[in-house]
Amino acid sequence: MAPLPDDPEELGTPSFPDDLNDPQRLAAAHVDGPLLIFAGAGSGKTRVIVYRIANLVAVHRVPPYKILAVTFTNKAAGEMKHRLEGLLGDSVAKDLYVGTFHAICARLLRRYHDAAGLERSFVIYDDSDQRAVMNRVLKELELDEKRFPPRQVLSRIHKQKQEGKGPADFQPEGFFDEPIKRCFEAYQRHLQAANAVDFDDILLHVLRIIEDPASMPGEEIRRRFRYVLVDEFQDVNQVQYRLVRAFASSPPHNLCVVGDDDQSIYRWRGADVRIVRGFRKDFPGAQIVKLEQNYRSSNNIVKGALGVIKPAKDREPKELWTDNRDGEQIGVIACDNEHDEAAFVVERIRELTERGLSAKEVAVFYRTHAQSRVLEEVMRAERIPYQIIGGVRFFERAEVKDLLSYLRVVANPRSDVDLLRIINKPSRKLGDTTLDKLVQMADGRNTSLYESIQALCDSGSINSGTRHSLLSFRDLLQKLMKAARDTRPSQLAELVLAESGYTKMLDADDSTENEARKQNLSELVGSILDYEEEALSAGEETSLSGYLERVTLSSDIDALEDAPRVAMMTVHAAKGLEFDSVFITGMEEDLFPFRNADPSRNEDVEEERRLAYVAVTRARTRLWITYAGRRMIFGQTRFGLPSRFITDLPRSTVRQGATPALERQQSTRETGNVGSVYARVRAGGSPWSHPQERAASSGGATYPGRPKAEPERAPGERYVEREPELDQGGGEDGAIHVGGRVQHKTFGVGLVMSIDNGADPIVSVKFSGYGVKRIKAAFLQRAGG
DNA sequence: CCTAGCCATGCTGAT
DNA sequence: CATGGCTAGG
Numbered sequence A: 001m002a003p004l005p006d007d008p009e010e011l012g013t014p015s016f017p018d019d020l021n022d023p024q025r026l027a028a029a030h031v032d033g034p035l036l037i038f039a040g041a042g043s044g045k046t047r048v049i050v051y052r053i054a055n056l057v058a059v060h061r062v063p064p065y066k067i068l069a070v071t072f073t074n075k076a077a078g079e080m081k082h083r084l085e086g087l088l089g090d091s092v093a094k095d096l097y098v099g100t101f102h103a104i105c106a107r108l109l110r111r112y113h114d115a116a117g118l119e120r121s122f123v124i125y126d127d128s129d130q131r132a133v134m135n136r137v138l139k140e141l142e143l144d145e146k147r148f149p150p151r152q153v154l155s156r157i158h159k160q161k162q163e164g165k166g167p168a169d170f171q172p173e174g175f176f177d178e179p180i181k182r183c184f185e186a187y188q189r190h191l192q193a194a195n196a197v198d199f200d201d202i203l204l205h206v207l208r209i210i211e212d213p214a215s216m217p218g219e220e221i222r223r224r225f226r227y228v229l230v231d232e233f234q235d236v237n238q239v240q241y242r243l244v245r246a247f248a249s250s251p252p253h254n255l256c257v258v259g260d261d262d263q264s265i266y267r268w269r270g271a272d273v274r275i276v277r278g279f280r281k282d283f284p285g286a287q288i289v290k291l292e293q294n295y296r297s298s299n300n301i302v303k304g305a306l307g308v309i310k311p312a313k314d315r316e317p318k319e320l321w322t323d324n325r326d327g328e329q330i331g332v333i334a335c336d337n338e339h340d341e342a343a344f345v346v347e348r349i350r351e352l353t354e355r356g357l358s359a360k361e362v363a364v365f366y367r368t369h370a371q372s373r374v375l376e377e378v379m380r381a382e383r384i385p386y387q388i389i390g391g392v393r394f395f396e397r398a399e400v401k402d403l404l405s406y407l408r409v410v411a412n413p414r415s416d417v418d419l420l421r422i423i424n425k426p427s428r429k430l431g432d433t434t435l436d437k438l439v440q441m442a443d444g445r446n447t448s449l450y451e452s453i454q455a456l457c458d459s460g461s462i463n464s465g466t467r468h469s470l471l472s473f474r475d476l477l478q479k480l481m482k483a484a485r486d487t488r489p490s491q492l493a494e495l496v497l498a499e500s501g502y503t504k505m506l507d508a509d510d511s512t513e514n515e516a517r518k519q520n521l522s523e524l525v526g527s528i529l530d531y532e533e534e535a536l537s538a539g540e541e542t543s544l545s546g547y548l549e550r551v552t553l554s555s556d557i558d559a560l561e562d563a564p565r566v567a568m569m570t571v572h573a574a575k576g577l578e579f580d581s582v583f584i585t586g587m588e589e590d591l592f593p594f595r596n597a598d599p600s601r602n603e604d605v606e607e608e609r610r611l612a613y614v615a616v617t618r619a620r621t622r623l624w625i626t627y628a629g630r631r632m633i634f635g636q637t638r639f640g641l642p643s644r645f646i647t648d649l650p651r652s653t654v655r656q657g658a659t660p661a662l663e664r665q666q667s668t669r670e671t672g673n674v675g676s677v678y679a680r681v682r683a684g685g686s687p688w689s690h691p692q693e694r695a696a697s698s699g700g701a702t703y704p705g706r707p708k709a710e711p712e713r714a715p716g717e718r719y720v721e722r723e724p725e726l727d728q729g730g731g732e733d734g735a736i737h738v739g740g741r742v743q744h745k746t747f748g749v750g751l752v753m754s755i756d757n758g759a760d761p762i763v764s765v766k767f768s769g770y771g772v773k774r775i776k777a778a779f780l781q782r783a784g785g
Numbered sequence B: 001c002c003t004a005g006c007c008a009t010g011c012t013g014a015t
Numbered sequence C: 001c002a003t004g005g006c007t008a009g010g
Helices: A023-028 A045-058 A074-088 A101-111 A127-140 A150-162 A177-193 A199-211 A216-224 A238-247 A273-277 A299-309 A338-354 A369-381 A398-411 A416-422 A432-445 A449-459 A464-485 A489-499 A502-508 A512-537 A544-553 A605-616 A660-668 A673-682
Strands: A035-039 A067-070 A097-099 A227-230 A254-259 A287-291 A330-335 A362-366 A386-388 A566-570 A579-584 A619-628 A630-633 A636-639 A654-658 A741-744 A748-756 A762-767 A771-776
Touching: A035 A045, A045 A067, A045 A074, A045 A227, A045 A254, A067 A101, A074 A097, A097 A101, A101 A199, A101 A238, A101 A544, A127 A150, A127 A177, A127 A416, A150 A177, A150 A199, A150 A238, A199 A216, A199 A238, A216 A238, A227 A238, A299 A330, A299 A605, A299 A619, A330 A338, A330 A660, A338 A362, A338 A369, A338 A579, A338 A619, A338 A630, A338 A660, A362 A369, A369 A386, A369 A566, A398 A416, A398 A464, A398 A489, A398 A502, A398 A512, A398 A544, A416 A449, A432 A449, A432 A464, A449 A464, A464 A489, A489 A502, A489 A512, A489 A544, A502 A512, A512 A544, A579 A605, A654 A660
Parallel strands: A035 A254, A035 A287, A067 A097, A067 A227, A227 A254, A330 A619, A330 A654, A362 A566, A362 A579, A386 A566, A579 A619
Antiparallel strands: A630 A636, A741 A748, A748 A762, A762 A771
């Protein structure tokens, strides 16, 4: 081990004030036993973790390999490691175990694979792989996928797994659930047979090992980690919590968890705020510390954020405050529609960058990925460099998945899902008929598809051409597997592309799509090279499994580059980040807070509120919040009202405005939907006297704060129905126009909600008793009224 | 057996 | 709006 400084001062301490709950003293304090830190947004919690670790090693002489630090993203883990390398030196830092729950458990599982009944080369199945497995299961169990949609079945299963339950623990609720239990069993059986795990399994396998008192590997893991630190503790689920407790089960039980219940935004993914709130009950001796000073944001932003979070129920009481100056007010901007909104955002960004702000200090947030497209178009048109985090992910592109599937089959030939994906890419004239036979053969013999190829060829049930194709495919794989033994992963990838004929297939016609595909594939090979370089410099061995694991566990945010480009992302992805200037777009009721059309998927306004709080607290000096009166989203035009979260911003922290387009409209006409929203905002009476505020106590069951003044709506209908100011039909006789009434021979008279113009216009019409239908204009007649 | 093109259907958030 | 499943035609 490298020589270490004895004095923490030598580590380069952060400049925190000498306060009671001061992060610096907190970092240095040697607390044996559990410690819970409630760390408000921008209070420097990551710094606390970093310095606690540094102090443990440097001052208290804790061997680094005994320390486990859990972060929320791989990127955060990388940054933490980087900072620790700076403080402690590379050779010490490399013995620290830092990573996400998934990365840490995957690493442990690679090592203790036997205890989980896996081979070392196991692969991790992502969402679409899981769906492919489920499709096969449904077919096998002869279940109708209309009645049992694979996604829904999987979601039930994931819910179980997130609570630590297996198929045997599944308690069917009613008649419909019985098949789900059988799906669960079959699904797990298929994964095991394929030597594969899904995201939940990674944690569950390790949990089973570590909670088993008789397990040797379990004992080994429990004894190893003596100092456990967990960041973003408010977003752990039950399984992760059990892991944490098991990790910290050996003396001195030095467990330090850091979190902020106000920033818990992953309940839908199994996270449970009650864990952090109930921590002091589970650990009666726990010390509890609160960090309430915000070092990040201007006073206006902090006060605005407080306004947003204050109405939240069941908060751990705490007061966020800052010494920072007031700064600019939060710009709340009314926009006409999403294009207008995007234009506004881009123009402000242009101003900022022209004044010398680096584009990487600017971020644009939205609630859903679907909102990114319009923003992206305008950014591109205006030549603002940007990067989108998430959305249609690189690793989900067809050609990228194809190459990865080849690599995964080479690493683990039992992975049926991957084999099916590539067996006919490029075309080897192996169609559904042959593949069905192969699946049947494998099911009958209880082996993998790969192992059944020979058997099928011997069975005589296929013709010689097909047999030849099958065998040459198997030979290809064998050749690649052989090559894999003494080739670096990147070279293997090149070999796959060349030998499989994949490149040839793309070369066959030189369409722009194929050019893009080839580019994506070289980018993938580039990412393998990056991996190899990193692994080598960290003194690790490069392995195909290692790369594949990293790819599957990489999160969107891990891809955030340190380049001078504006970052665009969902608010969820923004968690843990900070920027000088932030735009929060689409701040409209029913979009943010998001409201699902299906009332059975009862979303949680409380969580949306915390999400808004996270969004606001990302900004250091400038913050704009925009909303549009009208928005085309999910293929429909919706009319929106400013979000309740806008209403919650203290007035003193806000400056209101509107886009020029809206200003112009406003001066020429005072009627209509957008105008009225805007008029209320401008008049200053609203959104601060937004109807929902007055109706706050009398709202419906699912959405307590719904506007009272709005017209009645059908169940599941989302947006306020009103007369838009634009009359698309031009108003002349006989034309169908938005807001007008039309007649349909089956559904009767209905109200026109929106029109998709085109060669064959499609009209959305709300019929009483039938809800909103999309119907070709040709089938409609204008009705009086 | 493959391909292209049509229709339909869902569509929050993500390791 | 985008993806996927299905059908018809090559």
